[in-house]
Amino acid sequence: xxxxxxxxxxxxxxxxxxxxxxxxxxxxxxxxxxxxxxxxxxxxxxxxxxxxxxxxxxxxxxxxxxxxxxxxxxxxxxxxxxxxxxxxxxxxxxxxxxxxxxxxxxxxxxxxxxxxxxxxxxxxxxxxxxxxxxxxxxxxxxxxxxxxxxxxxxxxxxxxxxxxxxxxxxxxxxxxxxxxxxxxxxxxxxxxxxxxxxxxxxxxxxxxxxxxxxxxxxxxxxxxxxxxxxxxxxxxxxxxxxxxxxxxxxxxxxxxxxxxxxxxxxxxxxxxxxxxxxxxxxxxxxxxxxxxxxxxxxxxxxxxxxxxxxxxxxxxxxxxxxxxxxxxxxxxxxxxxxxxxxxxxxxxxxxxxxxxxxxxxxxxxxxxxxxxxxxxxxxxxxxxxxxxxxxxxxxxxxxxxxxxxxxxxxxxxxxxxxxxxxxxxxxxxxxxxxxxxxxxxxxxxxxxxxxxxxxxxxxxxxxxxxxxxxxxxxxxxxxxxxxxxxxxxxxxxxxxxxxxxxxxxxxxxxxxxxxxxxxxxxxxxxxxxxxxxxxxxxxxxxxxxxxxxxxxxxxxxxxxxxxxxxxxxxxxxxxxxxxxxxxxxxxxxxxxxxxxxxxxxxxxxxxxxxxxxxxxxxxxxxxxxxxxxxxxxxxxxxxxxxxxxxxxxxxxxxxxxxxxx
Numbered sequence: 001x002x003x004x005x006x007x008x009x010x011x012x013x014x015x016x017x018x019x020x021x022x023x024x025x026x027x028x029x030x031x032x033x034x035x036x037x038x039x040x041x042x043x044x045x046x047x048x049x050x051x052x053x054x055x056x057x058x059x060x061x062x063x064x065x066x067x068x069x070x071x072x073x074x075x076x077x078x079x080x081x082x083x084x085x086x087x088x089x090x091x092x093x094x095x096x097x098x099x100x101x102x103x104x105x106x107x108x109x110x111x112x113x114x115x116x117x118x119x120x121x122x123x124x125x126x127x128x129x130x131x132x133x134x135x136x137x138x139x140x141x142x143x144x145x146x147x148x149x150x151x152x153x154x155x156x157x158x159x160x161x162x163x164x165x166x167x168x169x170x171x172x173x174x175x176x177x178x179x180x181x182x183x184x185x186x187x188x189x190x191x192x193x194x195x196x197x198x199x200x201x202x203x204x205x206x207x208x209x210x211x212x213x214x215x216x217x218x219x220x221x222x223x224x225x226x227x228x229x230x231x232x233x234x235x236x237x238x239x240x241x242x243x244x245x246x247x248x249x250x251x252x253x254x255x256x257x258x259x260x261x262x263x264x265x266x267x268x269x270x271x272x273x274x275x276x277x278x279x280x281x282x283x284x285x286x287x288x289x290x291x292x293x294x295x296x297x298x299x300x301x302x303x304x305x306x307x308x309x310x311x312x313x314x315x316x317x318x319x320x321x322x323x324x325x326x327x328x329x330x331x332x333x334x335x336x337x338x339x340x341x342x343x344x345x346x347x348x349x350x351x352x353x354x355x356x357x358x359x360x361x362x363x364x365x366x367x368x369x370x371x372x373x374x375x376x377x378x379x380x381x382x383x384x385x386x387x388x389x390x391x392x393x394x395x396x397x398x399x400x401x402x403x404x405x406x407x408x409x410x411x412x413x414x415x416x417x418x419x420x421x422x423x424x425x426x427x428x429x430x431x432x433x434x435x436x437x438x439x440x441x442x443x444x445x446x447x448x449x450x451x452x453x454x455x456x457x458x459x460x461x462x463x464x465x466x467x468x469x470x471x472x473x474x475x476x477x478x479x480x481x482x483x484x485x486x487x488x489x490x491x492x493x494x495x496x497x498x499x500x501x502x503x504x505x506x507x508x509x510x511x512x513x514x515x516x517x518x519x520x521x522x523x524x525x526x527x528x529x530x531x532x533x534x535x536x537x538x539x540x541x542x543x544x545x546x547x548x549x550x551x552x553x554x555x556x557x558x559x560x561x562x563x564x565x566x567x568x569x570x571x572x573x574x575x576x577x578x579x580x581x582x583x584x585x586x587x588x589x590x591x592x593x594x595x596x597x598x599x600x601x602x603x604x605x606x607x608x609x610x611x612x613x614x615x616x617x618x619x620x621x622x623x624x625x626x627x628x629x630x631x632x633x634x635x636x637x638x639x640x641x642x643x644x645x646x647x648x649x650x651x652x653x654x655x656x657x658x659x660x661x
Contacts, residue, residue, distance in 0.1 A: 001647040001658045003634055012568065013080040014114035016189075020077075064211035067171075068178045075145075076182035080111035081533070082146045083564040084524035084573070085556075092502055093520025098460040098574045099445065101501060103494040104526025105149040106437040106464045110186035112526075115570035117462070121190045122432030125423055125444055127200040127415055131176040134164050136468065146528050153467050153492070173208060180209070183437070184216045190435060191253040196223070196260075196427040199249045200415065206247050213251050223250040223260065228419065229389040231396075248388075248423070261426050262381025269382060273373040285355060285368040289330045290341040297330075297337035304330060304339050307347070309356040309365045316354045316367065318347055328356070328365050342369075384426050392418040402441055405503045410480040410496055411441040420447030424459070431458040439463035442497040445521070446504040452517045453508060460518065460574075463501075467492035467525075498523065522574065530556040530564050531661065551634055552661055558599045561661065562588055565631060569595060582614030583607055593622030597631040599661075605642045612649035619655060627657055634660035 021039050025032045031045050046052075084102060088094040102109050129135035150156035165175050184197075191197065197217065201209050206225075214222065226248040234242025252258035273282040289295075290303070297304040308317040308324035317324045330338040340347070347354065353370045373380060398416035403409045420443055428434060436444035448461045470481040470491040481491045489495040498521075505519035532551050552561060566573060575591045585600040585607075596615055603611065619628055630650055637643040637660075647658045 001632075001643050001660050003660045013111045014118070015079050016077045016114070064177075064208065064215055066174050066177050068174055069181065072178045072181040073185070075107070076185040078111075078145075080108045080145070081529055082108050082112060082526055083529050083560070084109070084112060084567060085527050085560050086563050087523040087525055088559075090498060090523040091521060092505065093518075094522055097518055097520030097522055098458075099448075099518060099521040100460075100462045100524065100573055101439070101442075101445070101498060101521045102462070102464045102524045102526065103467045103492075104464065104524075105145065105152075105466055107183055107186070108145055108149060108526055109464045110183060110190070110437060112567050113462075114186065114189060116567055116572055117190050117433070117435075118570075119190070119192055120433055121435045121462075122192055122195050122430070123198065123424070123427045124187050124191060124195070124435045124437075125198045125200075125420065126187075126436060126438045127440060127443075128180060128438045129165075129176070130202050131165060131172070131205045132202075133172070136164055146526075149526065150528075154469050173205070176205060177208060177212060181212055181216070184212060187435075187437070188216055188253065193254045194257040194259060195253040196258060197251045197253070198423050198427065199251075200228075200246060201249060202246045203243070206249070210249060213249060217251045217253070221252045221255045221258075223252055223255070223258065224386055225249055226384075227387050228393055229387075230394060232391065232394060250426075259429075260384070261429050262383050263422065263425060265380065265382055270373070273371075277370070282373040283370045284373075285357070286371045288340050288342060288347075288354065288367040288369050289332075290339050295332070295338050297339055300339045303341075303343050304337060305344055307340075307354070307356075307367050309367075311358075311365070314356055316351065316356055318344065318351065326356075326365050328367055340367075384422070388419075388422070390418070392416065393422075398443065401443075401446075402500065405500055405507065406483060406496070408479050408483055410483045412476065414441040415443045417443055417447045417450060420444050421451050421454075424448065424451045428459060429457070431460075433462060434459055435462045435464075437464035439465035439497050440493070442500045442504070445501050449505060449508055449517070449519055453512050453515050456517075458517065461521075463497065463521075465494045465497045467494035524563070524573065530561050558586070558588075561599055562590065562597060565595060565597060566590065569629065571595065580618070582618070583610040585611060587611075587614065587618070589618065589622060591624070593619055593624035593628055594626060595629050595631065596655075598636075599631075599633050600636050601633060602638070603632070603636045603642060603646070604638045605645070608642050608645045609649070612646055615650060615655070616653045619653070628655050629657040629659060630655055631659045631661060 021032055021041075024041065028045075032039055032041055082104075084104070091097070147156065165172060187197065197213070199209065199213070210222075210225070227245045228248055229244055230246045231244050234244045236242055250260075273284045275283050275285065277283060288307075290300075294300070305318075306327045306329055308320060309315070309326040309328055310317070310323045311326055312323070315324075330340050332338040342350070350369075355368045355370055356365045357368055358364075359366050393416055395413050395416070397418065398414040399409055399411075401417055402411050402414050424434070424447060434444065434448050439445070442463060442465075445461045445463055448459050451457070452459055467490070470477045470484060470493065472478050472481040472485075472491065474481075480493070480496055483499075484491040484495050487495070487499060489499070501521055505521075509515065509519055530553055532553055562577070563573065565571075566575065571591050571594065578589045579586055580589075581587070582598075585598055585603075588597045588599075589595070590597065596619065598611065598615075615630060632643075632646070634643075637646070643660070650656070650658050
């Protein structure tokens with residue numbers, strides 16, 4: 001039976017360095033060698049493999065560089081020592097919901113999510129600090145980020161005051177980039193191959209953020225920079241020009257797999273479909289001749305060919321035929337040879353959509369395409385533009401939405417729900433996972449629920465928000481702090497987020513009583529691992545050994561331990577979980593039997609046989625598709641004989657992955 005400790009790979013978040021080395025070895029076995037301090041990458045060989053002719057000399061390349069980038073990269077690669085502790089008492093519909101809200105430093109949380117959610121998230125939307133000199137920039141501590149986080153949020157003694165990133169510091173952009181880069185790097189790993197990253201930002205850091213995203217995601221995966229009119233009246237406090245807009249940066253995980261959806265047609269656009277076929281379906285006529293750029297014959301010679309028209313029946317043929325006496329070629333008004341927008345094969349395939357019309361002023365026929373309002377079962381959409389100027393996107397709408405829900409303006413400049421719904425329409429058309437790791441007031445979650453009501457999808461959200469303390473003495477935070485005080489909750493931004501989720505869900509249910517979708521959420525809180533780390537006191541080794549006889553922390557529950565197992569084994573935090581009594585001990589089945597765990601505090605020799613046989617019987621009934629891992633509390637076994645017998649019985653019945661904590 002393999003014993004799991006705080007240094008076991010199974011008890012840690014994904015080791016990105018080890019994973020990268022394995023990928024390199026898989027692609028280029030000759031690239032990774034053994035060095036004095038472990039695996040080493042031969043950079044000279046790498047240069048040869050990619051055809052780099054500059055095998056010597058200083059490394060020079062185009063890109064964004066700043067002091068601390070190397071440390072930021074290392075920070076992203078360092079595994080987390082934390083866990084996520086379940087909080088059913090703060091949650092809504094804990095047993096049935098698929099939505100998640102996590103309190104914690106998003107850097108550590110992103111690390112912990114790597115095993116369970118890598119390659120599974122369709123949309124990541126973030127509204128990070130804009131680095132205005134007043135907003136908070138996370139001061140990451142490379143040595144112990146969990147300790148750093150607990151101190152910053154007042155959960156540990158010797159806490160440090162959270163401060164803003166003053167422009168006078170001399171490290172203004174550097175501090176911000178050191179905060180953003182590792183988070184972007186970890187977020188990229190979570191995206192599906194067809195996933196999309198959308199970021200809100202303003203002029204302070206938009207240029208740096210674009211280059212950082214190109215560095216992390218690849219410049220070729222840039223989709224668009226959208227200007228969003230957030231303040232139509234303009235910010236009159238600006239020095240020269242009154243700013244009316246912010247930006248959305250849109251990046252694909254893989255531009256070749258990316259699909260960007262469209263917006264619903266406006267009323268005037270719908271009115272363009274003013275003709276109807278025999279079945280009553282609305283359509284409009286579009287010219288088959290290509291217009292605008294690349295519309296000449298020489299641009300696409302294969303799209304220059306004749307279409308034949310029967311002037312009596314108004315039918316078309318793509319080959320000469322009796323009665324089809326009019327030959328139509330795609331000539332431009334200038335007399336030059338143009339081209340069709342469809343090739344010959346497409347025209348043959350959709351010939352039923354081709355319609356000839358006599359152009360009286362020219363005395364000749366032209367060819368049009370029947371363009372239907374509905375495509376299949378769905379109504380057509382229009383492409384989103386790079387300028388969003390709808391008044392529903394005004395920032396003051398977001399402020400009013402929070403005020404309507406909470407009864408006070410508890411958050412500064414929250415994004416309006418309509419903005420996030422447009423982003424969802426653009427990037428998510430299925431039952432997708434949507435992640436926001438700068439959750440703020442929780443607009444993303446409200447938008448996900450609201451859009452599910454509109455289109456009947458089953459999107460689920462994962463929010464991450466730092467429980468940043470609210471200072472009642474700070475005039476900008478006094479209203480929010482007072483609101484938390486009235487709720488009887490800790491004065492933190494995360495508490496505002498959770499309360500908005502509760503009230504937004506209730507409002508949606510009241511307005512849509514027939515909606516049966518998911519309006520709940522599970523709350524988890526970042527904390528240190530449930531597994532006790534080895535911290536010897538060299539002046540008192542006897543007491544240290546006794547204190548570490550139990551490897552699990554005394555103040556942690558079975559539920560705490562089970563969810564850490566989920567994270568470390570790469571299972572979804574909302575995976576089905578079932579508990580039953582076997583040999584008078586609670587046994588937990590997770591993921592339909594992928595994990596079977598008994599965390600009883602004592603297992604005697606006599607109890608091993610009935611407990612093991614109960615495991616075997618339940619495993620047979622569950623019939624999981626993959627291998628099953630069985631986990632026990634190491635200190636529970638009365639002696640090594642009991643532990644060995646348990647492992648032997650389970651192995652005899654095909655369950656060889658037996659672990660102890």
